Amino acid sequence: MIPILVMNLILVVIAILLVIAERCLVSYGECKILINKEKILTVQGGNTLLNYFADNKIFIPSACGGKATCGYCKIEVLSGGGNILPTEEVFIPRKEKLKGIRLACQVKVKNDIEVLIDENLLAAKEYNVTVLQIQDFTHDIKYILLRLDEPQKIEFKAGQYVQFKVPETDEFRAYSIASSPLQNGQLELIVRFVPGGLCSTYIHEVLDVNDKIILTGPFGDFYLREDSMRDIVCIGGGCGMAPIRSILLYLKEKGMNRRATYFFGARRSRDLFFTEELFQLEKEFPNFKYIPALSEPKPEDNWHGETGLITQVVERFLNSNGNTEAYLCGPPPMIDASIKILTQKGVKEFHIYYDKF
Ligand SMILES: Cc1cc2nc3c(=O)[nH]c(=O)nc-3n(C[C@H](O)[C@H](O)[C@H](O)COP(=O)(O)OP(=O)(O)OC[C@H]3O[C@@H](n4cnc5c(N)ncnc54)[C@H](O)[C@@H]3O)c2cc1C
Ligand code: FES
CATH class of the missing domain: 3.10.20.30 (Beta-grasp domain)
Known part of the structure; x- marks a missing residue:
């Protein structure tokens, strides 16, 4: 009997030969x-x-x-x-x-x-950009500031994303824009390192200030619905911060005319970022509330804020009057659990928008 490994090897070789044969012999004209x-x-x-x-x-x-x-x-x-x-x-x-x-x-x-x-x-374009700044935000998240060179401006909706072309490859990866659409000559991204990941490793280990990069976009159905005056609840985790920050900055620049609450989940205090900026926003606009929570705080975190999974914190704090819309961004399990809680709290499913990554 042929061992399974050998069989698999034979199948892989046949598949490769078929692809090569198709490339060499088949012409579709x-x-x-x-x-x-x-x-x-x-x-x-x-x-x-x-x-x-x-x-x-x-x-x-x-x-x-x-x-x-x-x-x-x-x-x-x-x-x-x-x-x-x-x-x-x-x-x-x-x-x-x-x-x-x-x-x-x-x-x-x-x-x-x-x-x-x-x-x-069809409105998405290719953008030549220059890296202006790279900064370590947490042990595994970097902040990147980019200047748009050609074209010099990008039109996008708060919450959308661009695609980053990994230099010398044909590979693109999606990164949500963390800055406001009103600051359209520069873009801010936040990128988490994925061990062994092509693009995030490039960004964390190779990308440098003054490097020239190609982006495409903007893309995505996850963006602030501006035609509504509903209360807003945002729930984020990790780099899910990016599109939600874009939404909040945009609301701020427009005068924060809607009530908004932002729940942000992290494991430890070292995983929090943009904290000062968000608490400052809370001071400037009494109708905005920022609620960060740690799921695994240690004594050395010296944490006096909310604890538990962010979904548990949402459950404790959220009072929806049925006139709320939600913007969620983070890992798939967090989004799925958040949708469950939000709908139990009376938020209509068609008023819940999310990006999972
Ligand atoms: C709409 C959208 C917006 C996004 N916005 C952001 C953002 O703002 N910031 C950000 O850092 N990322 C964001 N991402 C994720 C990003 O596009 C890449 O998937 C991520 O950076 C990994 O790419 P990579 O090339 O490094 O890894 P790859 O080479 O694609 O993958 C390497 C390995 O890692 C696994 N992997 C891929 N992604 C993850 C992950 N997130 N967690 C764990 N394992 C993973 C893959 O399955 C594979 O086995 C977004 C994704 C989408 C779809
Ligand atoms: S590019 Fe086609 S499924 Fe991802």
Whole structure:
């Protein structure tokens, strides 16, 4: 009997040979990609829609860099896209399947193809930026200040994100903008180090002041709903601070005309940042409250604030009168638990907005 390891090795070799054979032997010739019934890209088939879009400066969100793990690169394929792949199934519910929604990173162009791309995505651009400042915020989070060189301004909504191109690769990663949209000649990001992670390691270990970087964007449905006057509750953890800070700075610049409470969860006091700035905001605007909480405080933290999981603190403090909207950003378990508590407290699910990462 052939051991499983050898079998797996043989299968991997066959898969690699098939890919090489396809690249060398199969030519799809010239194919046309018709976008939104007006723009035509003429390409030599064989690559993915996502790559052809990027080659033509059409920037579709692709937080995982085309690995089919983020599900952000959704577009509508009207014809010519072939069958949906197993890698797409998990991201595309039945309703979207019927509409022809696909992952642009998984659709290979083998013939003429017609697609619809959301007009908001077509507004995303490429930005050349320079690193002005890098600062250690916590043991694993860095703050980065960037100047926009070309174009010199970016229009975005408070809460949205940009994609950072890892130099000398075709890989992009998503980072929420931590600064206000009204400060549109500079961007602030906060990046947590993920051990072994391509982009976060680059940012933490290689990126330096004066480096030139490429960003694309802005992207994302997580942004402040400005047409509402509901009370706001924000819940964040880790780098989930970034888009919520952008929202709060924007509200501040607009006069903080809505009641807002920000619950921020961390393990230890060393994991807190922007603390002074947020307490200062509380002093300036009595209708804003900042409630940081530590889940694992040690005596040396000398912590006199709230303790417990941030969701427990929300449960203790939040009084919703049914006229509240919520902005959540942080790790998936924190978001899922927060949604449960918020809905129990009477916040309507369609008034809860979140970004999980
Ligand atoms: C909309 C959006 C906004 C984001 N905003 C921010 C932000 O403001 N600040 C920020 O630091 N990050 C943010 N992220 C996460 C960021 O895009 C990257 O995923 C993260 O920096 C890791 O990328 P990497 O290239 O270093 O790791 P990769 O090379 O992509 O991954 C290396 C390994 O780490 C694992 N991994 C990836 N991400 C995480 C994680 N977060 N925690 C634990 N393990 C992980 C992967 O599964 C893989 O095994 C955001 C993500 C999204 C989708
Ligand atoms: S780029 Fe992430 S799923 Fe397509």
